[in-house]
Amino acid sequence: MFFEINPSNGVAIFEQIARQVKYAVANGALRAGELVPSVRELATRLAVNPNTVARAYRDLQADGFLEAMRGEGLRVTKQAIERSGKHRTKLLHERIRQVVVEAKQSGLTEDEFYALVDQLWKKEQIEV
Amino acid sequence: MFFEINPSNGVAIFEQIARQVKYAVANGALRAGELVPSVRELATRLAVNPNTVARAYRDLQADGFLEAMRGEGLRVTKQAIERSGKHRTKLLHERIRQVVVEAKQSGLTEDEFYALVDQLWKKEQIEV
Amino acid sequence: MFFEINPSNGVAIFEQIARQVKYAVANGALRAGELVPSVRELATRLAVNPNTVARAYRDLQADGFLEAMRGEGLRVTKQAIERSGKHRTKLLHERIRQVVVEAKQSGLTEDEFYALVDQLWKKEQIEV
Amino acid sequence: MFFEINPSNGVAIFEQIARQVKYAVANGALRAGELVPSVRELATRLAVNPNTVARAYRDLQADGFLEAMRGEGLRVTKQAIERSGKHRTKLLHERIRQVVVEAKQSGLTEDEFYALVDQLWKKEQIEV
DNA sequence: GTGGTCTAGACCACC
């Protein structure tokens, strides 16, 4: 699991952490039943306030991605992977919708927009 | 010129105002040299505080979209329209890039992604 | 007498007018005793509000550059030209002082500053 | 870091604050990565409204001199120092140009002008 | 009438 936090990019840190956990689940880096790093460990690893990590984990529990194992820590739920799918599809859907709206408001034609999307899809590399 | 403000959609009000002015420039609803509504007038029209409108206009001046005509008001600059193009292409580019990254991280295939984009492009209506 | 007004450069219009009258006196384009254009005429010529021209002329009277000739208009005073000298030397003095302060605060060395001044003096053309 | 605010010298307070931060960067009193005083602290120290300080800091962010560290405060960016150079050289350039124009319009000879500059450079003391 | 600045004070999210 690979975490990269940027404290000055506008996105809340706890949100960045939560997203990255979800990504890790979505692409198999984290499997169901696996334990995530403890709050304290992750906090020191990322050089971030423990409250912030706790907040991310709390949200992930509320979303059903993590569950508390008393005395052991937090582990990835069985449903996490499927949720990961639905959840993120919904989010993606909304994100794309917004981008489409912006593109249309900017006066882009369908062709121009598709060219842009195409170019970026081909260029973008994903590190996991 | 058509302004629609949603005071609780996460985007700051001044930001919504600034964007809509930029859109209006981008699609020709506002032309170079034209005066924008006065701070006070727009404030009462949108039922927001004049300072909020002023903040939006100030940002637009900083971005080179508006310029102050002493005692007359604020008008759209000559460069506004070209800036509008460059500026927004850059923003859109970044937005699309982010969406592409998300899609890839979620494990979507190229076909799935394109299908989603296609569907949303066809559905989305723009009011100007 | 040649007037060029820029309503969106930060300097008050009445101030621009007043300065240009002073320049005209300083370089002989306007001589002592000569009448300046009437408020109305100048206002229409410059496409500005008559109040603005009136304000400029008012300040020029307060500074002793113009005097009212009842029924005739405003004419350049005898003292205008010498005042022009003193007055502007004082202003220039202050302006230069500010620039020097800025330069020092920016960490420029004496040589760098002089080089800059030299370059600009040689380059700058004056149209009267 | 030394702040001196003059609430009635024509320059807006937020502008004075912003300039002094830039100066502090330019002459090394503030280094890249360092946190600036918090909005509230500086506001009480200078006896001005927090909004005024916030305005200055906001402008500095827009200019790329500061960046927000979520929950921590605002710190000087890496690019601040180089920007400081370019930025201020450009401003100074323009200021000097204006002064040169004024001097020429006032009929000063090169020698007179240089004498004035020289005298003021030698006299002016800078406190950092 | 126009915009610009400043103050005062409230509320919010985040760390």
Add this chain to the structure above:
DNA sequence: GTGGTCTAGACCACG
């Protein structure tokens, strides 16, 4: 604790 947004209202210079 941090900054960010918004409101309300005052005062100013300018046209």
